[in-house]
Amino acid sequence: xxxxxxxxxxxxxxxxxxxxxxxxxxxxxxxxxxxxxxxxxxxxxxxxxxxxxxxxxxxxxxxxxxxxxxxxxxxxxxxxxxxxxxxxxxxxxxxxxxxxxxxxxxxxxxxxxxxxxxxxxxxxxxxxxxxxxxxxxxxxxxxxxxxxxxxxxxxxxxxxxxxxxxxxxxxxxxxxxxxxxxxxxxxxxxxxxxxxxxxxxxxxxxxxxxxxxxxxxxxxxxxxxxxxxxxxxxxxxxxxxxxxxxxxxxxxxxxxxxxxxxxxxxxxxxxxxxxxxxxxxxxxxxxxxxxxxxxxxxxxxxxxxxxxxxxxxxxxxxxxxxxxxxxxxxxxxxxxxxxxxxxxxx
Amino acid sequence: xxxxxxxxxxxxxxxxxxxxxxxxxxxxxxxxxxxxxxxxxxxxxxxxxxxxxxxxxxxxxxxxxxxxxxxxxxxxxxxxxxxxxxxxxxxxxxxxxxxxxxxxxxxxxxxxxxxxxxxxxxxxxxxxxxxxxxxxxxxxxxxxxxxxxxxxxxxxxxxxxxxxxxxxxxxxxxxxxxxxxxxxxxxxxxxxxxxxxxxxxxxxxxxxxxxxxxxxxxxxxxxxxxxxxxxxxxxxxxxxxxxxxxxxxxxxxxxxxxxxxxxxxxxxxxxxxxxxxxxxxxxxxxxxxxxxxxxxxxxxxxxxxxxxxxxxxxxxxxxxxxxxxxxxxxxxxxxxxxxxxxxxxx
Numbered sequence: 219x220x221x222x223x224x225x226x227x228x229x230x231x232x233x234x235x236x237x238x239x240x241x242x243x244x245x246x247x248x249x250x251x252x253x254x255x256x257x258x259x260x261x262x263x264x265x266x267x268x269x270x271x272x273x274x275x276x277x278x279x280x281x282x283x284x285x286x287x288x289x290x291x292x293x294x295x296x297x298x299x300x301x302x303x304x305x306x307x308x309x310x311x312x313x314x315x316x317x318x319x320x321x322x323x324x325x326x327x328x329x330x331x332x333x334x335x336x337x338x339x340x341x342x343x344x345x346x347x348x349x350x351x352x353x354x355x356x357x358x359x360x361x362x363x364x365x366x367x368x369x370x371x372x373x374x375x376x377x378x379x380x381x382x383x384x385x386x387x388x389x390x391x392x393x394x395x396x397x398x399x400x401x402x403x404x405x406x407x408x409x410x411x412x413x414x415x416x417x418x419x420x421x422x423x424x425x426x427x428x429x430x431x432x433x434x435x436x437x438x439x440x441x442x443x444x445x446x447x448x449x450x451x452x453x454x455x456x457x458x459x460x461x462x463x464x465x466x467x468x469x470x471x472x473x474x475x476x477x478x479x480x481x482x483x484x485x486x487x488x489x490x491x492x493x494x495x496x497x498x499x500x501x502x503x504x505x506x507x508x509x510x511x512x513x514x515x516x517x518x519x520x521x522x523x524x525x526x527x528x529x530x531x532x533x534x535x536x537x538x539x540x541x542x543x544x545x546x547x548x549x550x551x552x553x554x555x556x557x558x559x560x561x562x563x564x
Numbered sequence: 565x566x567x568x569x570x571x572x573x574x575x576x577x578x579x580x581x582x583x584x585x586x587x588x589x590x591x592x593x594x595x596x597x598x599x600x601x602x603x604x605x606x607x608x609x610x611x612x613x614x615x616x617x618x619x620x621x622x623x624x625x626x627x628x629x630x631x632x633x634x635x636x637x638x639x640x641x642x643x644x645x646x647x648x649x650x651x652x653x654x655x656x657x658x659x660x661x662x663x664x665x666x667x668x669x670x671x672x673x674x675x676x677x678x679x680x681x682x683x684x685x686x687x688x689x690x691x692x693x694x695x696x697x698x699x700x701x702x703x704x705x706x707x708x709x710x711x712x713x714x715x716x717x718x719x720x721x722x723x724x725x726x727x728x729x730x731x732x733x734x735x736x737x738x739x740x741x742x743x744x745x746x747x748x749x750x751x752x753x754x755x756x757x758x759x760x761x762x763x764x765x766x767x768x769x770x771x772x773x774x775x776x777x778x779x780x781x782x783x784x785x786x787x788x789x790x791x792x793x794x795x796x797x798x799x800x801x802x803x804x805x806x807x808x809x810x811x812x813x814x815x816x817x818x819x820x821x822x823x824x825x826x827x828x829x830x831x832x833x834x835x836x837x838x839x840x841x842x843x844x845x846x847x848x849x850x851x852x853x854x855x856x857x858x859x860x861x862x863x864x865x866x867x868x869x870x871x872x873x874x875x876x877x878x879x880x881x882x883x884x885x886x887x888x889x890x891x892x893x894x895x896x897x898x899x900x901x902x903x904x905x906x907x908x909x910x
Contacts, residue, residue: 232676234674236707237705239671248677252684253684253703256681256687257691257697257698261700274620276619282702284668284669284704286670286706286710317617320626334594351607352605352608353605353626356629357599358632361908364632364712366706369670373666373668375617375619562706
């Protein structure tokens with residue numbers, strides 16, 4: 219579930235459009251206008267990627283995601299492993315150790331059982347690799363033409379580490395913004411497979427579970443303000459959510475962003491900005507400046523954080539706004555994703 | 565997630581058919597051949613309607629269900645309230661007090677936002693009525709033609725009452741089989757709306773949350789063997805699951821079954837057996853005979869248990885088999901649902 223920071227009123231749409239699933243302004247608008255008012259409560263309104271609830275003195279993280287990615291199998295992963303990583307990461311972004319998953323399939327009549335088996339095995343392998351147990355599930359079938367092969371929902375439960383209080387509302391002026399690695403790999407991997415693009419440098423999805431990287435970070439300090447995985451809507455939308463929810467400005471340096479050559483080439487070819495392209499194995503952290511160096515050093519010891527770097531700072535001025543200093547020394551506003559850049563990316 | 569008791573080998577299908585979502589033998593076969601081997605673990609293999617896991621000394625129930633019911637709005641409910649009741653009931657059948665829900669939408673492009681609002685409000689109202697909080701969610705959108713208006717997944721967390729150990733493997737010879745009320749209302753309500761049937765007696769879905777009825781029962785005794793809500797596949801499939809997992813026989817009395825006139829009429833018209841028609845607000849309980857009378861009396865004090873009755877007994881002979889004594893004094897085998905009697909019933 220994503221937050222929002224929408225400076226302009228949006229045209230109200232009376233029908234759902236693809237952009238309502240984009241993770242950008244339309245998603246935020248749908249959430250604000252329809253979903254939140256319908257079942258409002260204090261936990262939900264925090265708009266974190268996971269709910270944190272207390273049970274018997276334990277703090278549990280609880281999250282859900284449905285996966286409709288197309289194609290089902292793509293370089294670097296498939297809908298099965300992605301469904302595990304996505305939910306594991308939403309738990310990890312709450313500072314939680316992921317423990318239990320549910321897996322629910324909506325299958326289209328006619329879907330090959332061999333593909334279902336391959337996906338189920340991918341789920342099993344990914345869950346084992348993450349150290350989480352798939353403990354409950356469900357399977358529904360819809361008529362041919364009423365679905366699209368397979369949709370998967372995973373929900374997850376994790377246990378929040380003591381002393382950790384992460385929130386997108388916590389960023390404070392002077393904090394450092396840390397990014398764990400290269401951007402845009404997942405979105406471009408999906409798009410290139412879907413559209414049959416022949417890229418000069420092959421791009422693989424970065425789909426990966428981030429909970430062990432987070433655990434390393436929490437060893438350095440529990441005083442991390444916020445963690446987010448920049449999936450739909452990309453790093454740009456995540457930073458806008460943080461800036462909006464914390465009512466701060468964020469300034470990032472273009473030169474600090476790592477972009478693989480294949481992603482850069484595909485984005486130029488397609489007119490996409492990699493800042494808006496989805497990632498499935500990266501995290502954005504807002505941390506007190508005093509801890510930034512030690513955190514980045516610890517992250518770089520993890521294979522999933524090899525390219526970690528401080529990419530920007532939190533500022534008092536321009537609350538709600540994300541600015542990027544370009545390589546040429548100019549600055550530009552990085553808005554939230556509008557429209558539906560890449561549908562069915564996860 | 566349902567159990568299975570399949571006496572005959574099934575033809576292996578290389579494509580998904582509607583029956584794989586029926587809750588009957590094909591569902592069980594899919595589960596046994598593909599799903600369980602892929603992510604096997606001890607909790608999952610118990611094949612309860614919910615997982616029970618320990619966290620910090622608390623026993624939590626965790627469950628998930630996707631809802632693809634068609635039509636979205638039907639007499640007695642809609643996909644929103646059904647999504648809440650279904651997951652609340654799966655938690656209740658584990659003896660758990662439902663606490664937290666996740667709600668995830670998969671929307672088809674072009675779906676009217678007014679209908680989404682109506683459904684979200686129905687979810688909110690049902691959750692409030694149940695005393696559960698919707699604490700996290702997700703929304704995805706697929707292209708027109710790749711979905712069917714709206715699919716909903718709900719997952720839920722509940723807290724299992726102390727001293728309660730419910731399991732479909734617990735039934736023992738001599739136990740009583742209790743049913744909380746009339747059968748087949750939900751399935752016939754959906755079918756009559758979908759097919760535009762003009763029934764002489766209107767039938768409404770029995771969709772309702774059963775956790776308060778269960779709480780009443782647990783006041784009488786914590787020594788209940790098993791609770792199940794007979795949804796897809798109906799009472800017949802539920803009883804077969806119980807007989808199979810507990811390796812006992814079950815004998816029920818046809819005369820003890822309550823069937824509303826409209827359901828009886830529709831079933832005769834359509835050639836359906838109400839024992840296989842889905843319910844969404846009923847429970848089957850296997851209880852020690854000594855407690856049966858007191859339990860039924862307590863259930864009848866609850867509006868959702870007004871027609872509760874002992875409908876049968878657990879026997880040592882014919883393990884895995886469900887027999888029904890008919891009104892004429894004969895007996896017939898009640899097998900598990902085969903095929904796809906009523907697709908997209910929930």
